[in-house]
Amino acid sequence: MRKIESHHLEDIALGAAVLGTGGGGDPYVGQLMAMAAIEKYGPVNLISPEELDDEAWVVSVGMMGAPTVVVEKIPGGQEPLQAFEALKAHTGKEISAIFPIEIGGINSLIPVILAATTGLPLVDIDGMGRAFPELQMVTFHLVDIPSGPVAMADEKGNSVIVNGVDSVWSERIGRQALTTMGGSVTTCDYLMQGFQLKEAGIHHTFSLAQRIGETVRSLKHRNQSPVEALVEEVAGTLLFTGKVNNLLRRNSGGFTKGEVSLSGLGQDQGRTFTLYFQNEFLVAEADGEVVATTPDLLTVVDVETGVPVTTESLRYGNRLAVIAIPCNEKWRTVKGIETAGPRYFGYNVDYIPLGEESKERRVLQ
Amino acid sequence: MRKIESHHLEDIALGAAVLGTGGGGDPYVGQLMAMAAIEKYGPVNLISPEELDDEAWVVSVGMMGAPTVVVEKIPGGQEPLQAFEALKAHTGKEISAIFPIEIGGINSLIPVILAATTGLPLVDIDGMGRAFPELQMVTFHLVDIPSGPVAMADEKGNSVIVNGVDSVWSERIGRQALTTMGGSVTTCDYLMQGFQLKEAGIHHTFSLAQRIGETVRSLKHRNQSPVEALVEEVAGTLLFTGKVNNLLRRNSGGFTKGEVSLSGLGQDQGRTFTLYFQNEFLVAEADGEVVATTPDLLTVVDVETGVPVTTESLRYGNRLAVIAIPCNEKWRTVKGIETAGPRYFGYNVDYIPLGEESKERRVLQ
Numbered sequence: 001m002r003k004i005e006s007h008h009l010e011d012i013a014l015g016a017a018v019l020g021t022g023g024g025g026d027p028y029v030g031q032l033m034a035m036a037a038i039e040k041y042g043p044v045n046l047i048s049p050e051e052l053d054d055e056a057w058v059v060s061v062g063m064m065g066a067p068t069v070v071v072e073k074i075p076g077g078q079e080p081l082q083a084f085e086a087l088k089a090h091t092g093k094e095i096s097a098i099f100p101i102e103i104g105g106i107n108s109l110i111p112v113i114l115a116a117t118t119g120l121p122l123v124d125i126d127g128m129g130r131a132f133p134e135l136q137m138v139t140f141h142l143v144d145i146p147s148g149p150v151a152m153a154d155e156k157g158n159s160v161i162v163n164g165v166d167s168v169w170s171e172r173i174g175r176q177a178l179t180t181m182g183g184s185v186t187t188c189d190y191l192m193q194g195f196q197l198k199e200a201g202i203h204h205t206f207s208l209a210q211r212i213g214e215t216v217r218s219l220k221h222r223n224q225s226p227v228e229a230l231v232e233e234v235a236g237t238l239l240f241t242g243k244v245n246n247l248l249r250r251n252s253g254g255f256t257k258g259e260v261s262l263s264g265l266g267q268d269q270g271r272t273f274t275l276y277f278q279n280e281f282l283v284a285e286a287d288g289e290v291v292a293t294t295p296d297l298l299t300v301v302d303v304e305t306g307v308p309v310t311t312e313s314l315r316y317g318n319r320l321a322v323i324a325i326p327c328n329e330k331w332r333t334v335k336g337i338e339t340a341g342p343r344y345f346g347y348n349v350d351y352i353p354l355g356e357e358s359k360e361r362r363v364l365q
Numbered sequence: 366m367r368k369i370e371s372h373h374l375e376d377i378a379l380g381a382a383v384l385g386t387g388g389g390g391d392p393y394v395g396q397l398m399a400m401a402a403i404e405k406y407g408p409v410n411l412i413s414p415e416e417l418d419d420e421a422w423v424v425s426v427g428m429m430g431a432p433t434v435v436v437e438k439i440p441g442g443q444e445p446l447q448a449f450e451a452l453k454a455h456t457g458k459e460i461s462a463i464f465p466i467e468i469g470g471i472n473s474l475i476p477v478i479l480a481a482t483t484g485l486p487l488v489d490i491d492g493m494g495r496a497f498p499e500l501q502m503v504t505f506h507l508v509d510i511p512s513g514p515v516a517m518a519d520e521k522g523n524s525v526i527v528n529g530v531d532s533v534w535s536e537r538i539g540r541q542a543l544t545t546m547g548g549s550v551t552t553c554d555y556l557m558q559g560f561q562l563k564e565a566g567i568h569h570t571f572s573l574a575q576r577i578g579e580t581v582r583s584l585k586h587r588n589q590s591p592v593e594a595l596v597e598e599v600a601g602t603l604l605f606t607g608k609v610n611n612l613l614r615r616n617s618g619g620f621t622k623g624e625v626s627l628s629g630l631g632q633d634q635g636r637t638f639t640l641y642f643q644n645e646f647l648v649a650e651a652d653g654e655v656v657a658t659t660p661d662l663l664t665v666v667d668v669e670t671g672v673p674v675t676t677e678s679l680r681y682g683n684r685l686a687v688i689a690i691p692c693n694e695k696w697r698t699v700k701g702i703e704t705a706g707p708r709y710f711g712y713n714v715d716y717i718p719l720g721e722e723s724k725e726r727r728v729l730q
Contacts, residue, residue, distance in 0.1 A: 161526035
């Protein structure tokens with residue numbers, strides 16, 4: 001166990017944005033909210049999964065909705081507790097710890113708020129090892145741990161409990177309901193016991209996010225280009241360096257969807273690159289050929305500062321580096337690829353694990 | 366207390382369609398479902414409000430969604446019990462009796478199904494004395510009894526609990542969620558105690574529906590025009606007799622909305638008449654002048670048979686009689702008119718109680 005204090009939050013937010021692959025909402029908003037909560041209630045106890053009792057009930061908390069909305073509608077701060085209280089009242093369970101559903105953007109920091117508010121420990125684990133846009137896209141789903149009952153709370157005080165027949169239905173119904181609740185809500189879900197979380201989760205990702213953040217920040221302060229160091233830290237691959245020359249982005253059905261094109265800089269001069277996104281960056285195409293896809297991670301950072309760029313903050317003219325990071329092996333199973341592979345998102349291309357050679361040229365149809 | 370048996374259901378459905386003012390779904394579907402339930406579980410005990418214990422917990426059950434969808438998507442029969450069980454589990458209350466939320470169309474008969482299935486008595490009371498399209502348009506709302514928690518169940522087995530900050534928010538969120546749940550759901554809500562139901566409800570409307578049904582059916586069987594007898598039975602006014610010459614109808618936001626125009630027959634030859642509806646008939650206009658509005662009841666029946674016509678079953682060429690019936694006095698209060706008067710529905714005209722003279726010609730703007 002170690003303490004998470006206010007001054008750790010900047011690094012955590014930065015690292016979580018790298019692992020957030022463009023999604024999960026602007027981490028800066030989450031950082032400010034978590035700082036306010038720690039200021040008010042004191043530091044948070046971060047525990048290793050091994051420290052968690054097998055029988056203990058644990059729950060995740062996060063925000064659901066289009067990141068563009070999350071950024072414009074800064075949460076009031078009481079929603080995590082409201083969603084938590086709604087779930088507790090509904091299930092009657094004594095809950096002993098909190099964990100992040102995803103280690104991406106704002107959703108790595110909402111659990112810090114709830115942990116500070118309730119005094120419960122935060123577990124150093126998550127259900128994605130990255131960010132994904134839908135509620136059932138977690139490693140818990142791969143072993144049939146359901147999301148429901150899903151408690152949702154908005155800033156007006158409304159709350160909803162969704163009990164879908166499975167996690168896909170809970171996602172559909174919750175996503176529809178939240179469009180009336182201001183476009184984003186705070187959710188409390190994936191109530192499970194310690195032994196389930198340890199088996200099904202991805203371990204030590206909260207600490208990983210903090211380490212990545214420290215790396216980027218320390219290099220930025222020494223005025224070195226942090227891209228190379230970042231690639232090394234995450235065991236990734238630099239796919240492309242370029243400048244945004246085209247951007248299509250719209251809000252649709254509670255998601256931020258679109259594509260962004262880059263024209264190459266430096267070594268990539270003369271080449272073109274396109275990223276397709278649905279809250280997160282999902283498919284990367286170099287010179288018309290698919291070179292990496294979800295569930296592997298596609299992270300976009302500013303070339304100069306190494307600071308990650310989210311899909312809702314992309315701007316024309318941004319100078320960006322695109323980094324691919326291999327996903328956790330849990331995602332590379334048949335059910336993992338069915339759940340979060342490119343075809344699930346409607347991209348007509350097969351998943352080929354990063355690092356394995358594709359026998360033929362892969363083209364989006 | 367008296368028994369409701371299978372052979373009573375035709376009259377109840379017919380009478381409830383008259384009081385349903387065109388909304389609440391096709392009563393025939395409800396009749397078939399209730400018949401099947403009584404066949405399987407035995408007759409239902411109908412109790413007078415006076416027989417209900419003041420401390421007893423009671424709950425209403427009904428369907429929510431566009432009637433056009435309800436008619437096409439015949440419910441599976443288990444949804445009332447699923448919604449009821451979800452509410453019971455959520456609140457932990459011992460529930461002693463069931464009541465209809467509205468005495469209109471299918472929603473007067475869904476409680477019969479739940480009463481048969483659970484063996485609980487049905488209370489001879491409702492929250493509208495008619496049908497209305499939104500969840501908070503009940504006399505309970507006028508004395509601040511909230512609808513929530515609202516349990517919703519669909520035919521796939523999904524359930525949702527909506528806890529809006531008030532009944533208007535529960536309505537908005539529930540209405541949005543149900544568009545993903547197949548366009549209609551069964552709801553269980555307005556959990557309250559006996560003394561509240563007795564004070565806030567409209568008494569003996571279930572029996573009234575049955576009496577109206579008996580009147581229409583007995584006259585139909587004697588080959589007399591039932592319109593005059595019906596007008597007398599409900600203490601109403603015959604507003605117009607005519608033939609449908611124009612019909613605009615669409616499904617929008619979970620509602621069946623539109624308008625129907627009639628050209629006069631018999632005494633009304635040469636005159637025109639228009640009815641505006643949103644699930645229910647809400648505003649009546651004769652020769653361009655508004656002559657009756659919600660919350661008073663506008664009922665449309667077939668001229669020959671006296672059988673009520675719902676807004677989703679209107680057809681070009683129908684020969685119809687339009688009857689206005691004074692609403693219960695609870696609706697004629699300031700909050701009643703705010704909640705269910707013409708302006709709430711977006712019609713730019715004041716409510717003038719049926720029977721009171723309007724000083725000036727009222728025209729929709």
